[in-house]
Every structure is written in C-alpha cells, then in structure tokens.
Amino acid sequence: MLIYDAHSPAPRCLRMFLLEKGLHIPAVTVDVFSGENRQQAFLGVNPTGQTPALRLDNGNTLSEAVAIAEYLEELHPTPALIGSTPEERAQTRQWWRRVELNITEFIHNAYHYAEGLERFAPRIPAVPEAAEGLKRVAQDRLCWLDNMFGPGPYLCGERFSAADIWLYVWLDFAETVNQPFDHALPRIGPWFEQIAGRSAATLSRKLMASI
Numbered sequence: 001m002l003i004y005d006a007h008s009p010a011p012r013c014l015r016m017f018l019l020e021k022g023l024h025i026p027a028v029t030v031d032v033f034s035g036e037n038r039q040q041a042f043l044g045v046n047p048t049g050q051t052p053a054l055r056l057d058n059g060n061t062l063s064e065a066v067a068i069a070e071y072l073e074e075l076h077p078t079p080a081l082i083g084s085t086p087e088e089r090a091q092t093r094q095w096w097r098r099v100e101l102n103i104t105e106f107i108h109n110a111y112h113y114a115e116g117l118e119r120f121a122p123r124i125p126a127v128p129e130a131a132e133g134l135k136r137v138a139q140d141r142l143c144w145l146d147n148m149f150g151p152g153p154y155l156c157g158e159r160f161s162a163a164d165i166w167l168y169v170w171l172d173f174a175e176t177v178n179q180p181f182d183h184a185l186p187r188i189g190p191w192f193e194q195i196a197g198r199s200a201a202t203l204s205r206k207l208m209a210s211i
C-alpha cells in the first residue's frame with residue numbers, strides 16, 4: 001500500500017488516525033501548493049485530484065479520508081477508532097457526520113473562497129461572496145455541537161474516536177486560516193486542549209508546517 005499525503009488537513013486526519021492506530025504505511029507527499037495533484041500523473045492515481053489517496057496492492061486506489069479510515073479499520077480492528085460493536089460504530093459515524101456535514105466542510109469551503117481563493121479559483125468553482133457566511137455557519141454549528149456534547153471526555157463519551165480526530169484537525173487548521181474558534185466554549189474549549197496534548201496530534205502536525 002502507498003499513501004498519497006500532502007501538507008493539508010484531510011491528509012493530516014488520516015496521518016493522525018494512522019498514528020493513533022500504530023499503523024505504518026509508506027507515503028509519498030504530493031505538492032498541492034504547486035498543483036502537482038491536478039497534473040495528469042496524479043489524476044491517473046486519483047481522478048478527483050485530491051489528497052489523501054491510498055494505492056492498494058492490487059493497483060486500485062481509494063480516496064476520501066473517511067473511506068480510507070473505514071477500510072483500514074476493517075483490516076486492523078484494534079485499537080478501534082471507529083468502534084468494536086455495531087452500536088459503537090454507529091455512534092462514531094453519527095458524530096463524524098455531524099462534524100463533517102456541519103462544521104469541517106464549511107471551514108474547508110470558506111477557506112477555498114477566501115484565504116485560499118488565489119490558489120483554488122483556477123481549480124474549483126469558487127464563490128468568494130459565500131466565504132463570510134460559511135465561516136459564520138461553522139462557528140454557529142460548533143456552538144450547537146458544544147451544547148450537545150455529553151459528559152465526555154470525548155465526543156463518544158469515554159471512547160476516543162475518529163470523530164475527535166476529524167474535528168480536532170480541522171479546528172487546528174481553521175486557526176491558521178483566519179477562522180479561529182471560540183476557545184471559551186465550555187465543552188469544545190477544554191476538549192480541544194486535551195486532544196492537542198496527544199502525541200499523534202503533535203506528530204501529525206509536522207507536515208503542516210508550511211501552511
């Protein structure tokens with residue numbers, strides 16, 4: 001297997017997931033800043049032109065960080081970051097979807113349409129006038145998530161999961177692109193500091209240095 005990695009948040013989610021699972025998969029870094037990922041060679045690997053991607057030993061390629069994480073957890077069930085029972089897996093996916101569909105996708109698109117506009121306008125449809133609204137929605141939905149946060153310490157209660165990784169990585173990225181979140185949020189504030197203290201958070205950040 002080979003991972004196509006990059007100095008960007010979606011690949012960092014996968015890196016942190018692998019570190020937490022103790023999995024080592026060879027990786028090559030694709031230069032998304034120069035647009036290497038949009039050149040023919042990489043499009044032959046992943047036609048979406050996005051990272052991360054996982055080349056399988058049979059020559060097929062998977063993309064979408066969540067799908068890759070699900071695949072790797074099936075191959076390596078322990079330690080479980082999605083879940084070891086049907087209910088645990090459903091609970092993780094419930095929070096994961098809340099995180100992605102309401103918060104991280106808004107952060108990502110707001111970045112594309114504002115701070116990342118120059119880079120992304122030639123690559124994808126860009127709607128700069130939507131950027132400020134998307135940033136507001138992400139902040140609002142983070143308060144919504146904060147209100148729903150149970151006794152913790154993690155989104156899935158006592159169980160650290162992929163949902164924590166995805167929310168943490170994207171909030172950490174958001175801080176660097178003019179989308180800081182309200183650290184005074186009573187649940188998310190302390191939760192963020194706690195996740196930031198994990199060694200996988202530090203190690204997975206290394207490749208983000210040039211953002």
Ligand SMILES: N[C@@H](CCC(=O)N[C@@H](CS)C(=O)NCC(=O)O)C(=O)O
Pocket residue numbers: 006008009010011032037038049050051052063064065066123
């Ligand atoms: N939904 C995809 C998003 C993938 C994505 O947008 N990757 C970004 C890095 S965070 C990328 O490759 N950007 C470069 C580009 O789109 O040209 C996933 O979670 O894997």
